[in-house]
Amino acid sequence: MSYQQLEQHQQRLYRLSHLGAICGWDQAAVMPQGGNEARAEAMAELDLLLHTARTAPQLAQWIADAEAEPLSELQRANLHEIKRQWQDATLLPGDLVEALSLAGSRCEHAWRRQRKENDWAGFAPNLEEVVRLSREVATLRAEALSVRPYDAMLALYEPGMTSARLDVIFGDLGQWLPGLIQDVTTRQRQTQPLQPRGPFPIASQQALGQEVMGLLGFDFAHGRLDVSSHPFCGGVPTDVRITTRYNEDEFVSSLMGIVHETGHARYEQGLPRHLLGQPVAEARSMGIHESQSLFCEMQLGHDPAFLNLIAPHIARHFGTQPALAPENLARLYLDVKPGLIRVDADEVTYPAHVILRYELERDLIEGRIEVADIPELWDAKMQQWLGLSTKGNYRDGCMQDIHWTDGSFGYFPSYTLGAMYAAQLRFALERALGASLGTLVAQGRLADVFGWLQQNVWQHGSAFDTDELVRRASGEALNPQWLRQHLEQRYLK
């Protein structure tokens, strides 16, 4: 049967990708600097090999044949994902892929210096080239998938999502979020958190991080915690590698970074293990992946009950000081402050950063604005959402992110979709378990919490499309009101 041949083909791709995943982790976490050139060549050779395999000429026929074969529901879902990945791999001409890859590398490489130097004039022409090629990509993908150009980019990260729907969802946030930000910041002005006094030795931070990972049910027989300059979750589902970075003067953000990556890791570790190797066993989308990390970090990790739970661990490693009392930890972690930098943003202001970028990249890809328009629009939107100016400050404005430099247009919405899914899942979980997340934590029922996620999210991999997955778990499709309710409960009650 052609379907079986496809399954074997996927298994082979999965095994070879495994090597790339581990070597990629190695490159970021432990590789000595001088090893980079040969490593990059080895990774490129593997990429070429995988690309050749993913676009092998016999696949079109196998897929067409398999569609006519009698398949179980799960096999059909798998075939759907196989076909989607095959389309993504084949629908662009090789020279366009190569041109974008080259332009992206060049733009990203120069950006690392240009950002520091606030050099918009140097950056803009490189970005223009990336945008030009990305528009070609979007147009070709749009034709093949019969959707709008930007939606064809979205489909790479959030299959099924559309900009028409995002406009509604993000439009809804636009109605209440700016007011909420104002209310919260006004209210918080009355009490300032105490800042913990270091140093916080790195070995202790690491031990603390591993303890907290243990509380969160991370499976150390199938994963590790290491260090890299940009934290990530990599490896393979049977061996998940998360990383963090430490700073002796500060442990608060590093610790919560570990909690965030642990959320990604538990999703990967919880994917249906008997199906690993098949696309149906992969994580559903970037937004759902982010929902799991944000569930851990924001819904759970920032809950006062969770901070109560880990406060004794913190005290055991760093001693007692007023700043490490649970109430002050909550005040530290729940501090809301509009700022220029997305990655430093709290959960209340974060969506503003994302929606701003979404609106710009949508219009950029569909040709309604040009690269030259970005700085002024960025500044106007930052004023509107957060009351902050980025005039002349490209570094902390439109040059702060890596995403556009290599053409990853369509990725940004995943962050806020993730936050909304996380809130929606959390309320669904509370209804199902009959108690608030805080109460569940206080009662020592973390295993029930993660058991619910395993049952309702992780074990399904990509068996359902995102809407169906969310509907089965929560009873309705994506609804931004749950994020609103979460934020109002946490910050205004």
Next chain:
Amino acid sequence: MSYQQLEQHQQRLYRLSHLGAICGWDQAAVMPQGGNEARAEAMAELDLLLHTARTAPQLAQWIADAEAEPLSELQRANLHEIKRQWQDATLLPGDLVEALSLAGSRCEHAWRRQRKENDWAGFAPNLEEVVRLSREVATLRAEALSVRPYDAMLALYEPGMTSARLDVIFGDLGQWLPGLIQDVTTRQRQTQPLQPRGPFPIASQQALGQEVMGLLGFDFAHGRLDVSSHPFCGGVPTDVRITTRYNEDEFVSSLMGIVHETGHARYEQGLPRHLLGQPVAEARSMGIHESQSLFCEMQLGHDPAFLNLIAPHIARHFGTQPALAPENLARLYLDVKPGLIRVDADEVTYPAHVILRYELERDLIEGRIEVADIPELWDAKMQQWLGLSTKGNYRDGCMQDIHWTDGSFGYFPSYTLGAMYAAQLRFALERALGASLGTLVAQGRLADVFGWLQQNVWQHGSAFDTDELVRRASGEALNPQWLRQHLEQRYLK
């Protein structure tokens, strides 16, 4: 040109092998236990891919064509190695390779338990199957290479070496080594070394190890030191991964283990970097590789001048105690004691362990003895060489090594060939630099020592055959008298 096609083909193999080398290191050094099954599958998939590439049907023609093309001397040497590797990859039928691989895995796997249980009766049938298949391999290889069956196995590790020559060389050792062992042990009976008192914290042992690696010129921009249960030198020449294991109660053997692996590592790091990817840039043979590790460990590392050099480092990490004085360190490291276990043997008794195994495996492969004969012959040879009995003690006798369990017949001689090459190179180096190794160390001229090895061994990769390499470096072919002179100077003067 066909030669160019071969070069590109090799480059591709090299890049893909890189991924396997790093994932192999990862598996031994950092992988969590639960990751093993998927890793093994990924590595097997890569092995299959590499095997297919190494036996691609067009290679025979390319090689034949290239042999008629005008090539530089270096290209011709490279072609010679390409052809040799291609022959090794192609001359066995796939089902024999697979059968041996399966029988080897089964035998090795069971051996891990059987050895502990001293279960020769359980082990023997598995080994018989491995021997049966290995004899088939040896016969087929022998026909293709027109050499004796055992020599065809030797060629996998020591191309160009023959058992006729080993009989002469090891026969020579047989003349003087037993007497030397007696003389040394009699003499050493008068003074016993003091045993250092621990604990020796692992973090300090690691820091000390890295300092000593630094003294030995290990390039940390192109390599790392990590931990694994069986120390090894892995990775790739631009990123060499060495490992050790630590024991809080003891640092002496772990430290010298690091020195040993550093010898392997410097050879790899010193291979001709501009040629990496081509077989001509690879290490010459197992014996030459071992000569570099033994040069570092035995010739240099056990020299009292070197122990003088590192004694202050040891003292800084572990404080002062009489057992850590340089003279006592020398006494510790130069202690000679006949024992049952090869891997624990000192440099004086080590060749006895090797020659014993050589004689058995040579006769086993060529059908003059059978598996059932091994225990009695082992015991007789241990009595003869070292005056020790292994009667009924299979665990510490003929079941102690992993090599035969997976069919690596022909490997053992490399250890003692390495020791002999190391001694020969050391005397050549002393003549060239006009001072003894001890004097060079005392004068702070370690860079000259390694510069000489770079010049005379490392940079040549596989450009010359082993005899030619050794002749160019030392003025003569392999001569076991240099090992004798070294041992007599060190232990009887």
